[in-house]
Amino acid sequence: MSNPISSTTAAKAPKLRRIALMGSRAVGKSSMVIQFVENVFVDSYFPTIERAFTKPLTFHGQEYEVEIIDTAGQDEFSIFNGKHALDMHGYVLVYSVTSKLSFDMISVIRDKILNFTGTDWVPIVIVGNKADLQNQRQVTKEEGEELAARWKCLACETSAKTNHNIGRTFEMMIAEIEKSTDIPEDKKGECTIL
């Protein structure tokens, strides 16, 4: 006879989810992760090579151990690290709302991911960071939303500085990943409204 206590514990065992943060240089990837994991905002800029963080997260009653890989900033000439394409459950693609160039860059990165994985859809959340810098804006909220509709993924705007939508970004990412693992193949890619 099965033990009801141990089966409950097994159902609630944390799920490990690996997430890569990718985007152009200086869009705020490291600042977002540090805000999420350590609840602080660092004003100084140190280019990242690569760093991994872990944080527990509870979403819809399920516990997760989230491993976040903060990758080096990309430009169109960067050599794409295939490890990031193959070893992840999901991708947070970050641009800065103050840089149209960084917005265009996330399309280049997505193409590289799809090329490496050989699929036409992977769990992605599009993030427009630095939303506190309203007077320097080069990308509208609608442009981010239109791209998300085209890619059938979720999008949000954040500020690592004011801690706006940072936790929500990672919850959205978990939702996208769960959508890709929980539902039948023919339903993948349909947008979730949280």
Ligand SMILES: Nc1nc2c(ncn2[C@@H]2O[C@H](COP(=O)(O)OP(=O)(O)OP(=O)(O)O)[C@@H](O)[C@H]2O)c(=O)[nH]1
């Ligand atoms: N105003 C404002 N500044 C931000 C925000 N997020 C990051 N910054 C600043 O932008 C600069 C770059 O931030 P980083 O977090 O180092 O950017 P990154 O994308 O990790 O950069 P790379 O390591 O080169 O890829 C730093 O000076 C941050 O303080 C934000 O939401 N608002």
